[in-house]
Amino acid sequence: MRNVYLIFRRDYLGYVKAWGFWLSLAAVPLFLVIGASFGYFAATSSPVRYFAVVEPARIYADAIESEFQRRSAAAAEEAQALAEQMNIPLAEAEGQLAEATGSRKYYEVPAPARTLEDLRPWLTGERLVNGPDGEKPLFAVFILSEDGSQLEYWSGDVNVDTLQRTAEIAMRDLSRRSALTASGLNPDFLKQADDAAVKVPAFRLTATQAGESGAEVTMADRAPTLVSAALAYFLWLMIFSIIQYLLMGTIEERSNKIFDTLLTSVQLPQLLAGKMLAVFAVTSTMMLSWSLFAVGGSIISASQVPGMGDMIAPFLAAATDPMLILPGLVSFVLGYILYGALFMALGSLCDTIQEAQTLLSPMMILLMLPMFAIFVAFQDPGSPIVDIASWFPLFTPFLLILRMPHDPPMWEVLAQMGMMLAVTLVVVWGATKVYRAGAVHGAGIGELGGMLKRAVGIKPKAV
Template sequence: MRNIYLIFRRDYLGYVKAWGFWLSLAAVPIFLVIGASFGYFAATASPVRYYAVVEPSDVYAGAIEGEFQRRAEEAVKEARALAEQMNIPLDEAQHQIEDATGGRKYFAVPPPAQTLEELRPWLTGERTVAGPAGEKPLFAVFILSEDGRQLEYWSNDVNIDSLRSAAEIAMRDLGRRDALAAAGLDADFLRQADEGAVQVPAFRLTATKAGESGAQVTMADRAPAIVSAALAYFLWLMVFSIIQYLLMGTIEERSNKIFDTLLTSVQLPQLLAGKLLAVFAVTSTMMLSWSLFGIVGSAISASQVPGMADMIQPFIAAATDPKLLIPALVSFVLGYILYGVLFMALGSLCDTIQEAQTLLSPMMILLMLPMFAIFVAFQDPGSPIVDIAAWVPIFTPFLLILRMPHDPPMWEVLAQMGLMILVTALAVWLATKVYRAGAVHGAGIGELGGMVKRAVGLKGKPKATQP
């Protein structure tokens, strides 16, 4: 154990003392803060823009204005519904509701001219018009065609399409109202029909008490599935992050003949165990630091935002549930060892970074397959494909976590854990053979096939001797 500890300490301190490690550690929270801040400021700092509608009457302009008012009303409803869900009194949530409805960016102004050529100076910014936000040029103008079949949208910035999209929705609703009026129906006929439709609330069947059939689905019911998906992705991210450490570290030690020195003091299994533990500790340090950042952020949000603690509590309960936590821990350890020894063994066969780069493509494909499986399992955990893929060793660590919230048969859980143990043990045994051949005897990537054959007891054809 002392030799394993010494190898672990040497490699771990070598990684964490590097500036690149601390930059990687700080990159994720910094980018999250910058990304969130950028999105917030981009939404709030977007400039107010003016548009005009050239038409004989104000029918189309009124329809577009009505669409913006409808969106504002929907924002108020959503803000109030969120406040009720989070148990926030409406008087305390009034500020958030005002923020949700006070972000309008498009305002209609009277058209300063009637033709496109006459409007060109206002569209190009040579002249300005007065509006709610002061003097500004026209951002866009809608011009009704002569046949009345098109409301042409003219703007000097074709990349911002939100105003035109709002106008399209407004024209569709206007067409529906005209069709309803022509049929002798009220303009609110469709809305009344929607309000009179039969509701379809979701309920979860329970059998805890006699006479009770279940309760309506809440976030507490959905939290286990969300947490399991996060844990599966967390494992995938950890596996993805070990490639660089295992490949680059192994190549460097092989090229510098450090293996020869190390193996004079420790045995090969001890060397492998120490290196795996060191890289696991490095990635765990990064993941735990990011998790701590998320926990601190959640705690601050819970203390500052009323009702946030009630929203977070179901996720905490799901993450600490032994039924999910124990299989997740087993999957984490075995999945890490399985992929870790694979990458380390392949890295021991490379002398240069160029050789390692030839391995990155198949490794990336190997890592993307579990990500596809995670996506499918999250969308439809009961799919037969997921049930079959859960027995494939490269998918089992991820899919076992995702299946736990859906109460799979206990015999399947235990059998898949046993299968992971057997496959991981076999992978460690084979990786030790390959690692010995690469690190000690200097074998290259081209000799991998022969090494695998010899490891499983198959003998290749002897090479012909020269006369």
């Protein structure tokens, strides 16, 4: 064990002392904070814009104004529903409701002219119009065509189309209301019909006491599935992260003949175990740091945002459920060893970075296949294809985690964990042979086929 520890310490400290490791460690939370801050400031700092509508009457202008008011009312209702779901008293939610209803960025102003040519100075900013946010240029103008079939949208900025899309929705709503009125129906007929529709709430069937069949679905019911998906993706991300460390480290030591020196002091299994533990510790350090960042952010959010703690609680309960954590840990360990042994064995056959790059493409494809399986399992965990794919060793570590919230048969869970253990032992045995041939005896990629044939008992043809 001492030799394994020495190899582990040597490799681990070699990785974490590098500046690149700390830059990679800080990059993810830094980019998350920058991205979230940029999105928030982009949304809140968006300027107020003015538009005008040129038409004989205020039919279309009123329709656009009604659509903006409808959106503000819908945003207020959503904010109030969220406040109720988070158990926030209405008095504390007033600020959020005010923000939801006061985030409007487009206001109609009287048209200072009636033709496009006459309106050009206001659209180009040469002249300003007065509005709710002071004097500003006209951002856009709607001009009704002579035949009344088009409400032309004119603006100097064609990339911002929010106002145009809002007007299109308003025109469709206006057309429907006009058609209903012409048919002798109430203009709000469709809305009343929608409000009168039979509601379809979701309930979770549970094995409870007599007279209790279940309860309405809440976030606590969905949390285990979301947590299991996060764990599966976490495992995939960890495995994805080890490729660079295993390939680059193995190539460097092979090219510098470091293996010859190391193997004079330790046995090959001890060398492999130490290296695998070192890379696992490096990736675990990164993942743990990111997890602490997420937990810290959650704690701050729970202390600053009323009701946030109630939303986080179901996820914490799911993350500490032994029925999810124990299979998750087994899948984590065996999945890491399985993929790590494969990548280390292949890396031992490369002499240069160029040779390693030829292996990256098949490795990426190999890693993308589990990601596709994770996506399918998250969308429909009861799909037969998921049940079949979970018996494929490369998919089992990920899919077993995803299936746990849906109570798979215990015999399947135990059988798949046993299969993972057996396959991992076989892969480690084969990887040790390949690693010895590559790192110790200098075998290359071209000799991999011959090694595989000898491993299964096929003698190569005599030349």
